[in-house]
Amino acid sequence: MQEAIPLNWRKYPERYRLEGTHCEECGQDFYPKKNICPNCRRKGKLEDKQMPREGKIISYSKVKASHKDFKDETPYYVALIELKNGVTIFSQVVDSLDNEVEIGAEVEKVFRKLNDKKYGVIAYSHKFRVKK
Amino acid sequence: MTGISAYGTSIPLRRIKVEEIAKQWGDNPENIKNGLRVKEKTVRNHDEDSATLAVEASREAIKTNQINAKQIEAVYVGSESPPYAVKPTAGIVAEAVGATPNLTGADLEFACKAGTAGIQAAIGMIKSNEIDKALVIGTDTSQSSPNNALEYSAGCGAGALVLDKQGEIAEIKKTTSYTTDTPDFWRKAHKEFPDHGGRFTGKPAYFKHVINSTKNLLEQTGKDKEEFDYFIFHQPNGKFPLKAAKKLEIPKEKVEPGLVTPKIGNTYSAATFLGLSNVLDRAKPGQEILLTSYGSGAGSDSFWIKMKQQPENKLEKKKPEKTLEDKINRKKYVDYGTYASYMNKLKEVY
Numbered sequence: 001m002q003e004a005i006p007l008n009w010r011k012y013p014e015r016y017r018l019e020g021t022h023c024e025e026c027g028q029d030f031y032p033k034k035n036i037c038p039n040c041r042r043k044g045k046l047e048d049k050q051m052p053r054e055g056k057i058i059s060y061s062k063v064k065a066s067h068k069d070f071k072d073e074t075p076y077y078v079a080l081i082e083l084k085n086g087v088t089i090f091s092q093v094v095d096s097l098d099n100e101v102e103i104g105a106e107v108e109k110v111f112r113k114l115n116d117k118k119y120g121v122i123a124y125s126h127k128f129r130v131k132k
Numbered sequence: 133m134t135g136i137s138a139y140g141t142s143i144p145l146r147r148i149k150v151e152e153i154a155k156q157w158g159d160n161p162e163n164i165k166n167g168l169r170v171k172e173k174t175v176r177n178h179d180e181d182s183a184t185l186a187v188e189a190s191r192e193a194i195k196t197n198q199i200n201a202k203q204i205e206a207v208y209v210g211s212e213s214p215p216y217a218v219k220p221t222a223g224i225v226a227e228a229v230g231a232t233p234n235l236t237g238a239d240l241e242f243a244c245k246a247g248t249a250g251i252q253a254a255i256g257m258i259k260s261n262e263i264d265k266a267l268v269i270g271t272d273t274s275q276s277s278p279n280n281a282l283e284y285s286a287g288c289g290a291g292a293l294v295l296d297k298q299g300e301i302a303e304i305k306k307t308t309s310y311t312t313d314t315p316d317f318w319r320k321a322h323k324e325f326p327d328h329g330g331r332f333t334g335k336p337a338y339f340k341h342v343i344n345s346t347k348n349l350l351e352q353t354g355k356d357k358e359e360f361d362y363f364i365f366h367q368p369n370g371k372f373p374l375k376a377a378k379k380l381e382i383p384k385e386k387v388e389p390g391l392v393t394p395k396i397g398n399t400y401s402a403a404t405f406l407g408l409s410n411v412l413d414r415a416k417p418g419q420e421i422l423l424t425s426y427g428s429g430a431g432s433d434s435f436w437i438k439m440k441q442q443p444e445n446k447l448e449k450k451k452p453e454k455t456l457e458d459k460i461n462r463k464k465y466v467d468y469g470t471y472a473s474y475m476n477k478l479k480e481v482y
């Protein structure tokens with residue numbers, strides 16, 4: 001599942017630094033980035049902003065059957081995470097013991113490989129782990 | 133002056149015990165544990181590499197002391213296990229911490245001392261007023277051939293230092309080196325696993341360089357070794373640093389706080405950074421540290437580091453929330469099969 005090099009590259013700010021957008025007009029944060037503020041429409045003033053790197057799990061699932069590219073890491077956890085600014089994000093939860101992954105668990109962002117094939121560039125991105 | 137204004141570390145959660153590796157190859161684990169003074173080692177996860185560990189260590193350093201990443205004007209990464217043969221890890225780190233684009237960066241190579249070569253490069257840039265702030269990292273996820281002595285110790289980890297003129301944590305007062313051409317350890321291009329010169333790795337390699345570089349520092353500074361509170365030596369295993377200390381007539385109590393290899397394995401380029409971090413985690417204002425790295429091939433760099441005079445509570449606030457010891461104590465054991473798969477060992481076995 002090798003994605004196009006430009007697609008991966010364009011996502012560096014979002015994937016590497018969890019960069020989203022902030023609307024100066026209504027004060028709301030968005031991730032992924034928005035081109036137009038859904039609240040203020042044309043009046044909105046959007047600027048790039050790094051999202052908080054901490055949040056909590058609001059829902060999760062343990063993936064036991066996955067695409068063959070993720071065979072080595074199966075089973076793994078995916079979770080819906082509410083960041084400290086209220087923005088929700090869907091991400092993988094790594095480096096956490098089974099009894100630690102639960103609703104309400106505090107998580108922090110880590111920098112990990114998303115995929116790495118023999119040919120092509122390595123895609124790095126955010127994942128989360130339970131804060132310990 | 134030049135000094136350390138922030139530091140951070142990153143080690144994988146996973147560990148493998150010496151017993152588990154010994155079981156595969158019919159070795160006696162007690163002999164190995166006593167011989168190397170290593171109990172277990174860190175194992176990277178399938179989604180970790182020397183770049184991800186470098187980013188994590190750097191972020192911890194930057195976050196702890198609220199460094200403005202845009203002020204970082206140089207990123208130097210020392211490693212012998214970069215994710216790409218050609219494509220700098222320095223760029224990945226700079227992008228991930230938000231230091232791009234107005235900075236210089238480079239990946240450095242000198243076996244396990246590439247990271248300390250990076251410290252020296254940064255000191256040069258800062259002292260010559262070319263830059264104000266540098267991020268220097270030692271990181272490795274080192275390979276070892278299955279059923280090779282190295283397999284018991286080759287571990288994974290990263291340490292990062294933010295260096296600048298202020299030196300909020302400690303001042304680096306002097307650096308010296310000792311370098312020769314010594315065939316103790318090498319990996320040819322396109323080879324997956326390294327080779328080593330067996331007995332050649334000890335006396336003419338590690339000890340000769342570590343001891344001479346350390347002596348160079350003492351001679352050039354006129355310092356007495358009694359004046360140092362901590363000594364950190366490169367640590368390919370748990371034994372060599374203590375043996376070097378004995379030869380230099382340094383009490384082992386001054387070496388042990390900077391000795392983390394027995395619990396996490398040899399983290400190569402990260403080893404001296406992690407040893408230093410473990411010392412910084414407990415060092416008090418005014419204390420003095422002598423650090424000597426070692427890179428096969430071979431060379432050593434030594435540093436005289438002095439903790440900044442300041443109220444102790446002020447210093448503590450500049451240290452990461454989690455100590456390296458906290459991270460060492462949090463772990464998950466894996467079996468040999470999982471380890472072999474995570475470390476990609478199966479692709480070149482024939």
Ligand SMILES: [Zn+2]
Binds near residue numbers: 040
């Ligand atoms: Zn708005």
